[in-house]
Amino acid sequence: MIAFVRSNTMLPHARLHSLYEQTLFCESNNIAGDYVECGTWKGGAVGLMLQVNQRYGASRRHVHLFDSFEGIPEPDANFDGEKAVAEAIQAGAGGDGRLVAVTGFYDSPGTLEINRELLESRIGYDPSFLHYHKGWFQDTLPAESSQVGDIAILRLDGDWYASTKVCLEHLYSKVVPGGFIIIDDYGCYEGCKRAVDEFLESQNLTPLSASHRQRGQVLDQGLMRILHFSDKDTDGGAAKAAHRLHCALRDAGHNSKMIVFRKTSMDPDVRQIQPPIPLGPLAYEYNRFKKRFLGNKRSHPTANYTFNFNLEPEIFEPDLFNESKIDIICLHWLSRLLNPRLIKALHDHYRCPIVWITADQEAVTGGCHYSFGCDNFKDSCGRCPQLDQSGPNDHSHRTWLDKRNYLSDIPIAFVAPTTWCADKIRLSSLFKNHKVENIPYPIDVKTFRPIERHIARDLLQLPQDKKIIFFGATYTDDKRKGMNQLIAALNIASTKLELNSNFKRQDVYLLVAGLNGEKILPLLPFDGKYTGLLHDDITLALAYQAADIFLCPSLEDAGPMMISEALLCGTPVVAFKTGIAPDIIENNLNGYVANIGDPEDLAHGIIQILTSNDHQNLSKYARSKALGFHDPTTVAAKHIDLYQKLS
Numbered sequence: 001m002i003a004f005v006r007s008n009t010m011l012p013h014a015r016l017h018s019l020y021e022q023t024l025f026c027e028s029n030n031i032a033g034d035y036v037e038c039g040t041w042k043g044g045a046v047g048l049m050l051q052v053n054q055r056y057g058a059s060r061r062h063v064h065l066f067d068s069f070e071g072i073p074e075p076d077a078n079f080d081g082e083k084a085v086a087e088a089i090q091a092g093a094g095g096d097g098r099l100v101a102v103t104g105f106y107d108s109p110g111t112l113e114i115n116r117e118l119l120e121s122r123i124g125y126d127p128s129f130l131h132y133h134k135g136w137f138q139d140t141l142p143a144e145s146s147q148v149g150d151i152a153i154l155r156l157d158g159d160w161y162a163s164t165k166v167c168l169e170h171l172y173s174k175v176v177p178g179g180f181i182i183i184d185d186y187g188c189y190e191g192c193k194r195a196v197d198e199f200l201e202s203q204n205l206t207p208l209s210a211s212h213r214q215r216g217q218v219l220d221q222g223l224m225r226i227l228h229f230s231d232k233d234t235d236g237g238a239a240k241a242a243h244r245l246h247c248a249l250r251d252a253g254h255n256s257k258m259i260v261f262r263k264t265s266m267d268p269d270v271r272q273i274q275p276p277i278p279l280g281p282l283a284y285e286y287n288r289f290k291k292r293f294l295g296n297k298r299s300h301p302t303a304n305y306t307f308n309f310n311l312e313p314e315i316f317e318p319d320l321f322n323e324s325k326i327d328i329i330c331l332h333w334l335s336r337l338l339n340p341r342l343i344k345a346l347h348d349h350y351r352c353p354i355v356w357i358t359a360d361q362e363a364v365t366g367g368c369h370y371s372f373g374c375d376n377f378k379d380s381c382g383r384c385p386q387l388d389q390s391g392p393n394d395h396s397h398r399t400w401l402d403k404r405n406y407l408s409d410i411p412i413a414f415v416a417p418t419t420w421c422a423d424k425i426r427l428s429s430l431f432k433n434h435k436v437e438n439i440p441y442p443i444d445v446k447t448f449r450p451i452e453r454h455i456a457r458d459l460l461q462l463p464q465d466k467k468i469i470f471f472g473a474t475y476t477d478d479k480r481k482g483m484n485q486l487i488a489a490l491n492i493a494s495t496k497l498e499l500n501s502n503f504k505r506q507d508v509y510l511l512v513a514g515l516n517g518e519k520i521l522p523l524l525p526f527d528g529k530y531t532g533l534l535h536d537d538i539t540l541a542l543a544y545q546a547a548d549i550f551l552c553p554s555l556e557d558a559g560p561m562m563i564s565e566a567l568l569c570g571t572p573v574v575a576f577k578t579g580i581a582p583d584i585i586e587n588n589l590n591g592y593v594a595n596i597g598d599p600e601d602l603a604h605g606i607i608q609i610l611t612s613n614d615h616q617n618l619s620k621y622a623r624s625k626a627l628g629f630h631d632p633t634t635v636a637a638k639h640i641d642l643y644q645k646l647s
Contacts, residue, residue: 001051008110008118009044011184012641019045019155022180023052026152030058033152033176038066038137038167039184041110043118045155050125060126064148066133066140066167069112071101072159073136079161081190082445083634086627089620097162099136137166145170152176157184161191168199187252188633224249224643227323227350228258230332234265237561238359241417241441242332243267245357248442248632249639259320261313261337273337274316301389308335308367310399313342321349328643331356331363340406347410353646355639357415360558364428366396366403370480370556377428380404403430413646415639417441418580421558437642440580442632443564447537448544450570450623456545462529466509467610469526470547470571472562474514474533482553482576487523488599489553493606494525503611511547513540544569549609554578555597567591567626570619574605584629588612590622 002016009016025031035049046065053061075084076097085095093102103109112132120127131147133140137158151174158164164183175181185192228246232239242258243265249256250269263272303309313336320342329346331338331354338346347354360369366381368374374385382397384390413435416422422438425431457464469490476483494505510528512521517530534540544550550566550573557579564580566573573591575581576598585591592605612618628634 001048001055004051004122005044005047005118007044008042008047008114010041011045012644014640014644015184016045016048019048019182020052022153022182023049024056026179027052027056027058029178031152031176031178033150033174033179034062034064034148035153035155036064036066036148036151036171037155037157038141038171039072039157039159039163040065040067040069040115041157043110043115045157046115047118047123049153050119050123054123054125060129061152062129062131062149063125064131064133065115066137067110067115068101068136069110069115069132069134071103071109073163074098074100074102075160075189075191076162079191079194082623083627083631084160084189084191086624086631089624090628097160099138137163141166141170145174148174150174150176152179153182154180155182155184159185159189159192161195164192164195165199168195172199172203188637223254224327224640224647225255225325226257226328226330226643227326228256228330228332229260229334229338229346230258231261231335231337232333233258233260233263233267233270235262236333237559238333239264241359241559241561242330242357243270244442244444244632245330245635245639246270248636251632252636252640254636254640257323259323259337261315274319276314276316301387301395303368303384303386303388305372305386306369307386308362308369308399309395310339310367310402313337313339317342317345320346323350326350326352327647328352329354333359333362335362340402344406344410353643354410354412355415355643355646356412357417358421358425358558359417360421361424363414364425364430366398366400368396371424372480372556377424377430379429400430411435411646413437413642415439415642418558419583420579435646437638439635439638439642440564440583440629441559441561442635443561443568443626443630444537445568445627445631448541448565448568450619451545453546456542460511460531460542460546462511462546463509467503467507467549468509468511468547469549469551469606469610470511470513470543470566471551471553472514473512473517473520476516476519480554480556482555482597483520485555485576485597485599485602486551486553487520489602489606490524490526492599492603493610496603496607497610500607500611508610511543513543540565541569544571547571548615549574549591549606551602551606552576552581553602564626564630567622568630570623572609572615572618572622574602574609576602584625586621586625588618590618590625 037046074093074097075088075095077085077095088095088102091102119125133144154171154175156167158167186196226249230242233243234240246256246258258270260272263270356363361371362369365377368386381400382392382394384394384396387394414425416438417440422436425436454464475481497503497505508526510526513531513534521528544566550571552563552575559579563573573585576596577593581593585593592608594601594605
């Protein structure tokens, strides 16, 4: 039944299964009343209820479908929250609450003809029992709700505050004892939740209270038990990204836990793996002798860049298998914690799907985190240009063989936070045939948000009358970070600004964070301030909020998250065309994407954004675009949808 309607609904499998169980309960227990859905799209949810009624019901039920059958209306910025408005702007609409169809939300609108074709032609339900109420809820419900009798199942998928409110006001009282009220967007959109909470308060009801359950029931919508494995939890970009996902899933109500090699947070749901059991005296002396007299020959070569040598982790391995039943395993950055042998052991023990969230290329290579143009990962690695001992059977090839031998039979699905990462997986010889989903990382959209620029500058003691360019400079010698290109681009920009009659070099001020900013500033043509490392998200957000531009010169990157954090703060970004930049930046709308490695083009982007007369709209669209990518609720829902499809 679910498969039959799958293409006509956006509901994940777990929610469809819950709806099936709810409908079956009504049919099996003779719960009298109509089935009503407000917000039908292409009729998939109603179609599932009709099939259950046909198979298990004693008689046909009257079914009411309320929908514009054109699209959803605009959200109202006063009630529905930033996320809703951001999505509407992305779809080409606004946040004024107008009753006009916003068609860009879905791949295509659910027309009345599509609904009838599914329900009447394909499912074959008696049309005399189907009642289509075409129009906006605010118009149809006051005029036509009297046509609805007692309700056994009331399913609301109205998204916004006003839509949800009018549905509850006209239909809630018709739900019979033992019936169900299903509110699709309660945990997704602020306006929907607000409308429900206000209505319940007006009725002196508390969610999930006994009195509420007498009117209707709320079922578990497929909560999952998720176990993450990561080298660390909050120290470093990859660790922070993993922990943010863990928190987003936990905040969504799921049972999410982490096992890490080194714990740096106070999170009670993060557990640091135990070290190996200490060696006995004989084994200790043998290892000491081996290191002293036999240890001159290295067991592995050295690399000229970050490299995972696939060593046996120094952990107490049984500690990996102490969790109770798990629904999904999530792998992140795994150095020091897991190798291919242990990944297979986890799969064999927990017998559940594995999702690998890639922070770079390492998952699909023989050990390198970034291949720098080397395509050997498309074959079987070997002859690695990053190793000092390289050849056809070098360490990279042996690691590649380990991954193939241990992991080739495991149905690992991959989540790539950017198109760049997804492309690398699909090109790899190891996993090119595996499922790949592109889902960005969640980011705290309440910490990283716009504030008045003058307030941020005042707190950071920055000049109020300058155009401020913010960038990070920790790994100044890292060829991947593009510091040479940044220096060249800023010098080019300075020269070109001197030719501008309205804007001069002295109008620009640099804000530099990181370990080595003091080495960079003297090489640049603008005045500036070096902050050192910004250790907490609030201070980092202030730096973005104070700036007119965030400048990211990375030449090869899976992210970085700083691009997205800056955009969430309403700060336009100028970056090279790598990582998330081409996914999230639109030229002259929220920043500028330059050709990789071209300082002239990077300088052009800097000048374009600095001299723009439309900074307010640049900032507004920056925030809107990033919200659509990184809102934790949205990201968690996409992950759960994937996990449920895999389970």
